[in-house]
Each structure stands twice: as C-alpha cells, then as structure tokens.
Amino acid sequence: MERAVFAERRGILGARTSFTALNYGFYILLALAIAGFVYYFYSFREYVFLDLPVLLQGAVLTIILSLISIVLAALFGFIGALGRLSRFAPIRWVAFVYVEVIRGSPILVQLLLWGFGVSTALSSLGFDPYNVVYGIATALQSNSLLPDPQPFNAAFYGIIALSFNYGAYLTEVFRTGIESVDRGQGEAALSLGMDSRQTMRHIVLPQAIRITIPPFTNYFITLVQDTALLSAVGGIVELQTTTTSLASTQASNPGRQLFVYVFGALIFLIICYPLALLSGFLERRLAKAD
C-alpha cells in the first residue's frame, strides 16, 4: 500500500516535469492566438482608425457616467446603511424595503422605469430636469456648457437609476462593514465621553471603510458594465450605444458587423480588466494586513 501511494506521488511529480515541454507548446499556441487576434484587427485596418475615435468618445462617456453614478450610489448606500442601523423601526423598515425591492428586480427594468415611466410621469407634472439645471446654470451665467436637453434628461434619469440600484447593494456592503467593527470599540469611545456621532466618525467609519473597499471596487466594475444597459433605454451615446449604432450601419457587411461588436467588447475589457486586477490586489493586501 505504502509503496503504491509513493509510486503514485512519484508518478504525479514525474508527470509535472514532463508537462513543461507541453507548457511551452501552450505558450506558443497562446502567442499564435494573440497574433491571430492582432491579425484579425489588421485585416480590418482601414476601419480600426475610423471606428476608434467614435468608440473612444463612447468610452469616455461611459467612464464619466460610471464615476458620477458610483459617487451618488455611495451616498445612497451610506444613507441606506445608516437607515438600516437606525434606532427607529420605521426608518429601518424603509431601508429594508428599499434594499429588498431594488435587489430583487432587474436593473434593466429599473432603468426603463426611470427612463420612461418616472420621466413621463414627472414631465406630465411639469418637472423637467433640463429646465431646472438650465435655470440654475443661467443664474450662474454658464448655460452654454450644458448639452442638448434630450441627452441631458436621458443621462439624468440613467444616472439616477444606476445609482439608486447600486445604492441598495452598497447599503449592504456598508452595513456589514459597520457591523464588522468590534462593538467594544464603540462602547469604549462612548465611555471615553465621545457622543454617538463622534464615535461613528472617528472610530467606526475609518475601520469600516477599510473592509468595504474590495467589495466596493467589485461593484464599481459591475457598474461600469451595467452602463451598457443604457443602450436599451436609448438617448445616451455611451460605449454600447455607439457600438450598436456603428454595427447597424454595416448590416450589408456581416464580417465587419461582427468586428465592430468585438471591438466594442474589447474596449469594455480594456476598461474593466485593470479594475479587476486592482480589486484583486486590494483584496490580497487587506487579507495580509489582517
């Protein structure tokens, strides 16, 4: 028996050394695959530089939309987390229903709800976000900076829908972060004469933020990807919308149409993959720090 196990172990180790030659084969194949992908782009070389500026414009808008949305979502999430940890039961219930309803329904339906349902309901009541902002901008003598009303309103409701949705997820992230700080620390701070607000600000939050950073970056990555859903609502020319509209002009040329979709997905990959690496790095560093 012992000998059998030993022989098997040796077999595994022996196999591992004989794999190295095969591994070189894999790297060669990988290099060939990458070269093939590069050649695929090269075969469309007259279009790459035609499409790139258009797609990059969409990518810039995607990044701007995601940044604004994640800041607002963090705000919603922070308020939601405080609500869920509130001493007053009604506030706790409101926060609970907010989280459950938002997390239980698709973000696409919520985007449609804000973009079509709420916006038409509000505009029939006489509320138009563009006019409000235009009025403020006029008072500040800077209304020439505003884009056209239609994309502005689409972006307004899109950002609200995205940040309202991600606020619910971040509520749970922040709540678990706050709850993970040892209760004794809060009690110690209170007994040292800090009030509950000071305890939250100086003792609990600095430690909670550290824990929430990795899930926060993960949600930011999915948020960047979910901005692509705005193309289903329409009105905003972010990356997916530009990709789809570029492709639809090429309906007569199927290979070229496929190329545009691949190109658009590649730009999303270029935006999101470094973020994924960053979040993995942060996770490992935090795991080491603990």
Next chain:
Amino acid sequence: MNLIIQALPDFLDGIKNTIIYCVISFALALLLGFALALMSNSRILWLNGPARIFIEVIRSTPMIAQIFLIYYGLSAALAIYGLASYDNAWTAGIATLALNYSAYEAEVFRAGFASVSKGQTEASLSLGLNEQQNFFRIVFPQAIPLMIPPFANDLIYMLKDSAIISVIGGVELTSKIESYRNHNGSNLLPIYFLAIVSYLLLSLPTSYFARSFERRLRAAL
C-alpha cells in the same frame, strides 16, 4: 388597475418564458462551470490556461455586449454559411446566460472545493485512494452543501439578468413591458410595478430558501 388586469395573462406568459430561459441556462451554466472549475484547478497549463482566460474575459465584458455579439455579430457571420436561422433569440439568450454564468459558477465550484479541508485529501490519499476517487468520493460530496447558497444567489442574479434577453427581441417578462409601452404610451407606472412585483415574487422565495439553508448549514457545521 384595469390595465394590470388586462396585462396579467400576457405577463404570466412572460414569466413562464423567463423561468424556461433560466432553468435551461442555469443547468448548462452548472455543467460548464463544473468543467471550467476542474480545468482551472488542474496543474496542466493546457487545461487551466484557457479556463482562466475564458473566465477573465467573460467577467470583464458586459453581458449586453456579449448578447449583441452572439445575436447580431455572430448571426451575421453565420449567415455566410446559411446557419443564421439557428441563431435566434432563444439560442442566443440561453447561450449568453449559460456562458456568462458558467464563469461565475466556476468560481463557486472552486471556492467550494477549496473549503473542504486539505487534511481530508491527505488522509484519503494516504489510505490509498487515487486522485479521482479522492475528488469524487471525498471532496465533491462534502463541497455540495457549501455551494448551494451561492448557487441559489446566482440563480436569482440570472433571473434578473435574463431581462437582457428582451433587447434582442426575446419574449420574456421585460419584453412585455416594452410591448405595453408601445401600445399604451401615457400611463406606464402600473405596468412597471407589475413587472417589479413579478420579479420579486420569483426571486424572494429563492433568496429566502438560500438564507434559511445557509442558517441551517452554519448551525450544522
């Protein structure tokens, strides 16, 4: 209210299609995810290299880009070979959901396998079981209960993400909203609330099950 009663049978039809999409895609995603997890756990670069690349690419691109690529881009390319009729909303939707979720299920499988303590593997190997026996008789059975809550959570995510199929013209719950928007343009809010309530009715029992299972599991461990 009238509108809701009028829309209800149509919505039930949409719910049925959403469930069909999710059940088929989730079964495929589990199978593919299992294969991907075994591949990426393998020491052989020929197996773990492609699996890692697939998982990273899928997780770093939005699902809507994938579904457009599969539905419009690929069908355009398939049309050259006269195969475009196989690339309809059903196949493209199921393929996208299954491929996308297989990457996530692979991570769940991997985490599940990793959570079975190493000592068990060492014990079974020293008792003379070979690697296959160790995996299928010792590690895998113990990992299953640990993986059920994350699978249930992913099923809920898939239920919600299946809404994306409506953008390629697939008939399911969300596409019913779109068709009602085109018919009765002015008063939309009740339709949206009906859709959200339908999704909640589908997802809340699953998440309740996941949570109670998790609680019982924690008590058992």
